[in-house]
Amino acid sequence: MKKVFLLSLLACCTAAFGSHHVDYTADNETIFPNPERGFTEELSYKVSTSHPNVVKNNLSNGWRNNYQMSLAVVLYNFNKFKSNDIPEEVLAGFDEDMQELRDYGLKCVLRFAYTESESDKVDATPEWVKRHLEQLKAHLADNADVIYVLEAGFIGSWGEWYYTTNYGNESQHMNDNRRKVIEYLFANAPEDRFILFRYPMIKTEYLNDETPLTAEEAFLNTEKARMGCHNDAFLNNWGNDGTYASDEKDDDPAVRSYVATETLYVPNGGETNVESNSLAEKVYTKAPEEMSRYHWSFCGKSYATAVTNRWRNSGIYDELNRYMGYRYQLVSAELPEQLQQGRSQQLTITLRNVGYAPLYNARPVYLVLRNGERSYPIRLQTDPRRWLPNGETTVISETVSVPSSVPTGTYDLYLHMPDAYERLAADPRFAVRFANTDTWDDATGMNKLHARVEVQEGNGWVETDAQDVQPVKILQDGHLFIRKGDKVFTADGVGL
Numbered sequence: 121m122k123k124v125f126l127l128s129l130l131a132c133c134t135a136a137f138g139s140h141h142v143d144y145t146a147d148n149e150t151i152f153p154n155p156e157r158g159f160t161e162e163l164s165y166k167v168s169t170s171h172p173n174v175v176k177n178n179l180s181n182g183w184r185n186n187y188q189m190s191l192a193v194v195l196y197n198f199n200k201f202k203s204n205d206i207p208e209e210v211l212a213g214f215d216e217d218m219q220e221l222r223d224y225g226l227k228c229v230l231r232f233a234y235t236e237s238e239s240d241k242v243d244a245t246p247e248w249v250k251r252h253l254e255q256l257k258a259h260l261a262d263n264a265d266v267i268y269v270l271e272a273g274f275i276g277s278w279g280e281w282y283y284t285t286n287y288g289n290e291s292q293h294m295n296d297n298r299r300k301v302i303e304y305l306f307a308n309a310p311e312d313r314f315i316l317f318r319y320p321m322i323k324t325e326y327l328n329d330e331t332p333l334t335a336e337e338a339f340l341n342t343e344k345a346r347m348g349c350h351n352d353a354f355l356n357n358w359g360n361d362g363t364y365a366s367d368e369k370d371d372d373p374a375v376r377s378y379v380a381t382e383t384l385y386v387p388n389g390g391e392t393n394v395e396s397n398s399l400a401e402k403v404y405t406k407a408p409e410e411m412s413r414y415h416w417s418f419c420g421k422s423y424a425t426a427v428t429n430r431w432r433n434s435g436i437y438d439e440l441n442r443y444m445g446y447r448y449q450l451v452s453a454e455l456p457e458q459l460q461q462g463r464s465q466q467l468t469i470t471l472r473n474v475g476y477a478p479l480y481n482a483r484p485v486y487l488v489l490r491n492g493e494r495s496y497p498i499r500l501q502t503d504p505r506r507w508l509p510n511g512e513t514t515v516i517s518e519t520v521s522v523p524s525s526v527p528t529g530t531y532d533l534y535l536h537m538p539d540a541y542e543r544l545a546a547d548p549r550f551a552v553r554f555a556n557t558d559t560w561d562d563a564t565g566m567n568k569l570h571a572r573v574e575v576q577e578g579n580g581w582v583e584t585d586a587q588d589v590q591p592v593k594i595l596q597d598g599h600l601f602i603r604k605g606d607k608v609f610t611a612d613g614v615g616l
Contacts, residue, residue, distance in 0.1 A: 139455060139456050146472075146474075148442075151438060153190040155190050155550050156190065157190065157418060157479075158444050159189055159441055159444070161183070162195060162391075164193075164196075166236075167196055167213065169210065174194055175221060176220045179221075181224065190225070190226055191228065191268060191418050192221065195231045197235075199234055202243070215263065221266045222543075225547070228266060228267060228268060229418060233274065233278050234279075235278070235283070238283050241276070244286070249274045249275075253307070253309075264312065264313055264541070265544050270313055271315070271317075275301060281319065294325035313346075313481070314346050315347060316347075320364075320382070323348075326347075329344065330378065335506070338384075338385035339505055345385070350390040353393045354392040357399070359375070363375075376414075379414055387480045389417045390419065392420070394426050407431065408443070416444055417444060419440070419444060442555075444477070446509065448472070448475075448555065449474055450471050450554050451470040452469075461523070461575065464521040465520060466518075467516075468515060469535070473507045473509045474511050478504075478509055479505055481505075485499070485500045485537050487533065489573065490564075491532070496522075500516065522575055532571075533568075534567060538550065548565025
């Protein structure tokens with residue numbers, strides 16, 4: 121729609137602003153820890169009142185600095201509470217553990233279970249699962265900032281929905297008791313977090329819907345949009361131990377196609393459980409292709425060592441460590457040379473996601489004007505969850521406007537993607553780093569755009585759609601109030 125200034129006599133006085141063109145150099149070698157992606161290490165424990173922690177005292181700065189990890193798999197074993205309440209000491213221990221993750225710049229893939237062996241199949245009844253989730257609800261909400269995803273858990277050994285006494289035949293994906301647990305999970309888990317299930321057929325049978333998510337359905341607060349899959353038998357026989365086998369035996373191309381499409385919009389990850397050296401030798405080279413097709417975001421780095429050690433010895437480990445999850449690269453940008461207070465200006469940023477997966481949890485994107493210690497963020501409308509992977513290019517083309525509160529002067533431009541939660545937003549360890557040469561600012565968690573902009577004094581008038589503007593009132597001092605739709609603004613663009 122055509123834009124004009126409210127008083128035409130001022131339009132002729134408006135300067136034509138130029139723009140910078142900047143090209144960026146991709147970094148295809150450096151391995152660094154970006155939030156919510158990459159290799160993981162598991163921490164698990166049978167918690168009790170005397171030992172309520174799983175994470176506390178088990179982390180070090182080496183997780184990020186030496187292993188370039190940003191995620192831990194955290195498994196709480198409630199073996200002692202199958203038929204009684206979770207003690208307050210254990211709930212307090214959970215909060216302490218989540219704070220420990222914050223302190224070390226990590227998030228978690230979170231799971232709860234009642235047993236940890238194939239021989240012990242006695243898990244809790246649906247009624248006790250419901251009670252435990254109700255006890256956990258407030259604690260999960262309070263710590264959602266450091267929970268990347270919640271794995272469904274609770275049913276079966278290790279919470280993997282297989283070896284179980286209370287949830288039917290082990291080869292079943294869905295029955296009444298399993299359905300109840302899913303309902304309890306949705307009633308008590310944070311609404312902005314995904315829930316991952318061990319088998320994709322759990323989702324299709326629960327929803328009675330074998331159609332994968334579409335772009336239009338993605339990232340809505342619906343059960344379909346929040347249900348994902350975790351594969352804890354990566355590269356194993358028989359369709360990854362049933363992950364891609366609709367009848368628990370035969371590898372099913374339809375299931376594979378479903379997961380490949382779904383995982384553009386819901387997270388996927390897990391671990392390999394191949395313990396045979398001979399099988400590991402046959403399958404280890406398939407990892408990059410498989411992770412790329414099924415959009416893996418995270419994978420255990422230690423279990424099982426038959427495969428993970430083979431990755432290390434061959435160099436594949438470093439390749440996976442670079443490209444698992446998202447890996448954004450700036451390609452080029454057209455950025456304004458001048459911005460006038462209260463006036464909008466076009467910018468274009470072209471980027472590429474060379475990682476295996478998108479970024480799934482909501483996250484803001486800011487253009488930041490920085491001058492010394494002063495920073496002024498301008499929120500962009502782009503949604504990074506829709507920056508598609510495997511080399512796809514995204515073009516951000518938007519108009520930006522500098523508020524009149526930003527002082528005149530010259531500013532360096534940055535792109536900033538902090539965590540969506542206020543508690544983590546100022547911590548650079550939780551901001552997204554782009555894989556480019558000489559762009560990352562470790563101190564601020566911002567990405568340098570290698571361009572400067574001059575902010576000029578505004579002329580006191582707001583730029584808007586001429587067809588949708590009505591004067592409301594002119595005061596004696598000449599100050600104009602305007603109406604745009606159902607909103608009223610002053611002439612400097614400030615809403616009333």
